[in-house]
Amino acid sequence: MPGETSTAMDKDKPYHLNLPWVEKYRPQHLDELISHDEIISTIKKFISVDKLPHLLFYGPPGTGKTSTILACAKQLYAPNEFSSMVLELNASDDRGIGIVRGQVLNFASTRTIFKSKYKLVILDEADAMTNDAQNALRRVIEKYTENVRFCIICNYLSKIIPALQSRCTRFRFGPLKPKQIRPRLAEVVKKENLAVNEEGTKALLKLGEGDMRKILNILQSTALAFSDPGGSGVGNTVTLTANHFYLCTGAPLPADIDTMVTWMLTLDLTSAFTKIHDMKTRKGIALADILTEVHKSMEKIDFPPTVRIFLLKEMAEIEYRLSIGTSEKLQLGALVGLFYEARNKVEAHATE
Numbered sequence: 001m002p003g004e005t006s007t008a009m010d011k012d013k014p015y016h017l018n019l020p021w022v023e024k025y026r027p028q029h030l031d032e033l034i035s036h037d038e039i040i041s042t043i044k045k046f047i048s049v050d051k052l053p054h055l056l057f058y059g060p061p062g063t064g065k066t067s068t069i070l071a072c073a074k075q076l077y078a079p080n081e082f083s084s085m086v087l088e089l090n091a092s093d094d095r096g097i098g099i100v101r102g103q104v105l106n107f108a109s110t111r112t113i114f115k116s117k118y119k120l121v122i123l124d125e126a127d128a129m130t131n132d133a134q135n136a137l138r139r140v141i142e143k144y145t146e147n148v149r150f151c152i153i154c155n156y157l158s159k160i161i162p163a164l165q166s167r168c169t170r171f172r173f174g175p176l177k178p179k180q181i182r183p184r185l186a187e188v189v190k191k192e193n194l195a196v197n198e199e200g201t202k203a204l205l206k207l208g209e210g211d212m213r214k215i216l217n218i219l220q221s222t223a224l225a226f227s228d229p230g231g232s233g234v235g236n237t238v239t240l241t242a243n244h245f246y247l248c249t250g251a252p253l254p255a256d257i258d259t260m261v262t263w264m265l266t267l268d269l270t271s272a273f274t275k276i277h278d279m280k281t282r283k284g285i286a287l288a289d290i291l292t293e294v295h296k297s298m299e300k301i302d303f304p305p306t307v308r309i310f311l312l313k314e315m316a317e318i319e320y321r322l323s324i325g326t327s328e329k330l331q332l333g334a335l336v337g338l339f340y341e342a343r344n345k346v347e348a349h350a351t352e
Helices: 037-048 065-076 079-085 097-109 131-143 178-191 198-208 212-225 242-249 254-266 269-283 287-300 305-323 328-351
Strands: 055-058 086-089 119-123 148-154 169-172
Touching: 037 065, 055 065, 065 079, 065 119, 065 148, 079 086, 086 097, 097 119, 097 131, 178 198, 178 212, 198 212, 198 242, 212 242, 254 269, 254 287, 254 328, 269 287, 269 328, 287 305, 287 328, 305 328
Parallel strands: 055 148, 055 169, 086 119, 119 148
Antiparallel strands: none
8 A cells, every 4th residue: 555664675775765655655565554454364364375366456546455466466476576477557558458368368378487376467447448358358367267366456346347346356445544544654754854743644634535645645745845945855844734735735724614604604695705706716726625625514514404405415516517617606606695595494494
């Protein structure tokens, strides 16, 4: 999983300084993974008894799917065997039916000099494969099971045909929990000589939403953006706070969202629209981000069930209209009007 400490890499090597932290701290062994303990222990058991099945890893991005299978491969094969025993195809590669019948078939059908070992084919981002390619893969998996194992990795299980799903042992990688991320995040912060306060850590975890890759990328970008002038971009004395992370990512500040919701719930229609539009323009906030955060903040507001349902339904409609390219200004007016109408419904509900 991105975000793990790599013990195999020498920190003094010049090339290591230029690596993104996602790769710099990618785990090299299964023991270095920090989450999904049940999955890791199961895979370790498969390896220890030499009965690794075909695998299907699915779940949101940044939860450790690719890192897990690469750590498995490094445990299965010596460094000098790796290139000849592992074939990794990513979404950036052409993976139509021609590649399955050509490159994958040739790799799977060729026996290795290590007669006791099987090869490993890693198909990352497999939900981007065409249906024809997935159908062609069915026979390859069955015919060459003695010689090769497949690991299919995807974000959306529904995009993998049932025939492939039934041939693999499935594992779901869920979003990482804050308690799993915090220790490794603290380790990265320490190794990079950064200073992040508790408020900043909470903001980083909130922005990351359980995606370790996203968290590390935000941390690295923020550390570089707010480093000392003329410095290396890391190891600076600036203490990173929540504001730093929100400014670097362009996400709206929670205080701004709370202010907007208060305006929509208390001011008249024209004043609320004018104030929100001015703040949105001044701070460069996207209406889609405002909608997402307002939706989250609704948990704090005590609306009657019927009013809450009305708001959620209409906000979804506004988000849909935004996604197809309608005017942000018009949709902002619709959002303000929606809350104004909700206020009237709350008052009517109170008088009943």
